[in-house]
Amino acid sequence: MILIAAASEPELLIADEPTTALDVTVQAQILELVDRLKGEMGMSVLLITHDMGVVAERSSRIAVMYAGRIVESGPTASVLARPLHPYTEGLLDAVPRPGTRGTRLRTIEGSPPGLFTQTAPCAFAPRCRYRKPECDAARPPLREIEPGHEVACHFAPNLGLKGAS
Ligand code: SF4
Structure with missing residues (x-):
């Protein structure tokens, strides 16, 4: 789906929860693919997610x-x-x-x-x-x-x- 969306070489790719329900290995592969396409095509990416770890790692x-x-x-x-x-x-x-084990969130x-x-x-x-x-x-x-x-x-x-x- 991501490759289909990128085929038209958009200036902006909107990825709505692209890693939801994926295991961490596949999640990393998907995010690396998006990063690679972004770099190669010079497009911007709007990533919609609830995953704060993904936000911290991947967004500016x-x-x-x-x-x-x-x-x-x-x-x-x-x-x-x-x-x-x-x-x-x-x-x-x-x-x-880290360090919050045993405490209530x-x-x-x-x-x-x-x-x-x-x-x-x-x-x-x-x-x-x-x-x-x-x-x-x-x-x-x-x-x-x-x-x-x-x-x-x-x-x-x-x-x-x-x-x-
Ligand atoms: S203090 Fe809370 S309720 Fe008041 S404006 Fe800010 S977010 Fe809204």
């Missing part, structure tokens, strides 16, 4: 989406080292790390809104542990907080997120 920029909207975007290293949106922080806290309470559910101005608010009354007054715009690093949260970067390193 990351956009975190919640309820159909980008809530944080920026250089991968910057977002992973210093997440500024509570949802990004929650995703990273749910990733097992933090989860994000609640569930994402349904496709046709009327959401709060900030769609993440019902699940956000930093929610304040102001969060329900207006939809948080995507703002540049530091060069190239944008966040849609009224209180970023002043929430004191512990984030992940």
